[in-house]
Amino acid sequence: MQPSVKRGKLAKIAGCNIETIRYYENIELLRAVDRTSSGHRVYSSDDQARLRFILRARELGFSIAELRGLLGLVDSNEYTCGEVLAVTNNHITTIQQKISDLKRLEQTLSDMAQKCDGGEVPDCAIVDAMFH
Known part of the structure; x- marks a missing residue:
């Protein structure tokens, strides 16, 4: 440095x-x-x-909000490892929720794709599913 x-x-x-x-x-x-x-x-x-x-x-x-919180702790010079762990654990929970949401999204899109025959006509099961 x-x-x-x-x-x-x-x-x-x-x-x-x-x-x-x-x-x-x-x-x-x-x-x-x-x-x-x-x-x-x-x-x-x-x-x-x-x-x-x-x-x-x-x-x-x-x-940014989580980062601001972490930096606030660090800047105070009075933070505890437990406080940092709590912020980190909250972040892990958020990540786990996003992963769960993405898995549901993947499953929904996969289901839609399986119903589509990929033909040459404009009649598409994916488009139909998105309109309903």
Whole structure:
């Protein structure tokens, strides 16, 4: 990790777009950072670590609200592992519900597809099922 970097370099290091960094700044997940005399933002090693945390949490599917909650805990410097576990367990429950919903969706679409003969006429069981 470099001691301080400009936004473009931070984007390269973190493997994200500059716009992603701007977005996280705009929604205040990344804090306002110092600027050079020429006006360039300079990101400290702590800022770099925070961005990595944000990006990893997003990869794991945490919503912005969940992420804001996690960062609030971390920023308080008084969080417990139990509090972080509770947020994580809630997220796991959300993921399990989404998986269940996707399985139902898959089954519904599979059922519709099985009723379609894939012929050359415009009479389609899938379209009919979607209209009813």
